[in-house]
Amino acid sequence: MIKRILVGLGGTPFTTVSTHCATKLAKRHQAQTTGVTVVDMTKLGKLGPVPAGAGHYARRMRARRTQVTREGIEAAVEAFKNSCNDQNVVCRRIEYEQQDPFTAMIAEARYNDLTIFGLRSMFDYGFVSDPNKAIIKLVTQGVRPILAVADTYRPVKKVLIAYSGSMESAKAIRHFLHLKPWPDVKLHIVHFEEGAGSEPFLLDHAADFCKAHGFDVRTDLVKGQARTNLMPFAQGIDADLIVMGNSVHKTLVKQLLGDTVLETIKSADRPLFLSQ
Structure with missing residues (x-):
């Protein structure tokens, strides 16, 4: 029985599939959803070695990357809310990560029956420094079961x-x-x-x-x-x-x-x- 579904929102094509899959499942089971953002904003500021005299441009690049990522996250959150409305599904709330991208997901997973997230996006989009370690952390901290979606949606038959x-x-x-x-x-x-x-x-x-x-x-x-x-x-x-x-x-x-x-x-x- 599924009554609560936790959805990872990362602003990638996997997020679109996660949203679609979660809201369709929630409608089928009359379940509620919770969204949680899963991007490590602190990692966006790490550009590697900066040549002498290029500090100003590096700061602008960091600011631009952060702005684009925040806009992507907000777009994903809005799309998630709209999908819930379209399917007549209750969205309990949206949790925004502040530091570690999975702290909120680990905490919220305790009170959800299923977590839906594009695990492969951690390899394809690199928004965590060590995807292997991040996945093991999710599993060992009790985030399960996980429905790890692909980058395209397919009905499950x-x-x-x-x-x-x-x-x-x-x-x-x-x-x-x-x-x-x-x-x-x-x-x-x-x-x-x-x-x-x-x-x-x-x-x-x-x-x-x-x-x-x-x-x-x-x-x-x-x-x-x-x-x-x-x-x-x-x-x-x-x-x-x-x-x-x-x-x-x-x-x-x-x-x-x-x-x-x-x-x-x-x-x-x-x-x-x-x-x-």
Whole structure:
């Protein structure tokens, strides 16, 4: 059940998709929305080394960059409000970041069922200095589930679930089924055999669980690594969304997020449902 949706507003094409997706979901579930801006304004003033005598021009450039960014954010906020009005969706409020671009998002996520944000925009538009670290911070601080949108909108009719057999992967499935954001989608579960430790029978258990929630399900067992084969597989079956789990265990976070989830975020051309 979805009753509150948190939306990251960054003034990029991903923001437009986030807004469209959030308001359509909110209308379907009669949910409320909250917008939060996610641009690090302090980073805009960092231009690197300035040649002697060029301080005046550097100051003008910083001011111009800040002005353009603020205008972009305000335009995104206005578009978000208008979209909520058009869909007859309640916008609870807009939170403006003052320093760290994700402090407000982390705080607000506690009281929202779903966070929608263009995670890949952190790589494509560089509004944080270390995207990997920023994403790990969001996950480890409890911002989940996250619907990480792509830069173009596509209706969700077929969902690919990447199931590793881990507890985190199973939790992601459970969170998706309980939220049921798109109740009429078809599910396709894939398990990648990456070594002798794979347990293919877990696919049947996962499929039975999804069927118990009323979904139409099919499964695939694929040899190879999820890190390199997941996106081509999703494209091959024309999936509209990928469901993935992740771990926040301190010793595993870099390995699991770095090798699988982060790699997928960087290359994804379709939305990701990330949970734990």
